[in-house]
Amino acid sequence: MGAGRMPAEHDSDHGLVMVGRKLAEQRAAHNLSQEQLAAQMHMGIEQLSALERGDVGKLPEPVFIKAMVRRLSSHLGLDADAMVSQLGQIPLATPKNDLLTAHSGPSIEPSRSIPRFNPLPLLAVAGVCGVAVAAWIGTPKLIELVRQFPPRQQATLPANSADLTLESEPEASEIVADQAEPATTESLVLTISSGEPSWIALRRNGVIEFEGLLDGERQIEQPDGVEIYAGRPDLIQVKRPEQTGQVLGGVKDIRWIPLNAER
Template structure:
């Protein structure tokens, strides 16, 4: 299981685990809030309970390759009443990691019957077509769905999908109520990304923002921005020049202190 990742750089495995931890926590909290067991959901999704548990705990050793993990996330999320498509879109798989060795180059190509090779090719075509379909579904409306709301830190208990409010907000209350705070960070999204904002030690926003969204975040002493797709987030600190938060598909956390010109960045 997950043998393709073992031959890649350790940093890539860290990226996948970081993304899957966020998604797995949503799945686990929602399942427990609905009082459903893994065995019951395994019967609904036709996914083994051990694999469902591995999705929740980001146990990559028990999971298949990234392109198939997205399909498992989508099916599990839909079974819980969440938007499985939105959850799956938050598990980024860089195009360089999706390349497969041709079956003609594989040693197994000389050991298996021809009809198995044909079936393998058809399976790969279906998988790639499905992945292409998922990547195209990045319209702004997906950010208005409640898939990521169970992670809200101020909630006393996980909320059901039907009662969970949308993570999109028409205005930025922190910025409009106190525009003259010493720390001001303007944000523009060039691609959809999951965002968490911590102002002076308090989480003020957490959710998915669509491409084209613009926000202003403020703080008195410290502002921390955490993005699931850092390459799609542009930030400007205290009316300075806009810069990209990080690389596409990478989870990046950046802190903005009030008396430093350059924020501290930490990429995962």
């Protein structure tokens, strides 16, 4: 019985491996190292190395894999359309379950025995005290003691006490008005910049908004829902309103990073 056909996933992996091998061979034909080619293309060397190996687990989403193959093929003198077509359908990378395995379940410590409280001694003492008080109340001495102190008169409030109470308490509407902050209608604007040309992609609510080289500055209005994917996150500066610029991430932070104002 002959061997059956390999699954489609292996076919797509094979296409990615073949494309990566051709890119590596063409890079070597141009006497370029991975570091040199990555610097020329303004991308991370980890991405280039993973692409040449066909390691889909270390690469971004399929749409960006195709964009990388197209850019590299054009730069190295290959037929970009043919190389992208040879990729076929790229499978999505399987998420790692290291954290799930490491934390498969909370450890349950043996419950410590808590000493039970016995209320019987306190009840016995309370009973004795109650009997003593009852016996003392029944004596004539207590009656004489009560007669010596006439009943206290209730203090009368002034007629305008209600007015004083109302005047002393501030109105709730005034407190709310003092604490409320004026609403601002000014739209938030973030500025991203790069000291040298760097490849990025922007998407808003999952829809690609920009893909290409960032050279200089670019303003992003209403950054909530906007994410950035950079080939060199360490070269990207993000400046938020009334804040100093911050580096987007490290060299290996090649992933979608949100650009909201509270980040």
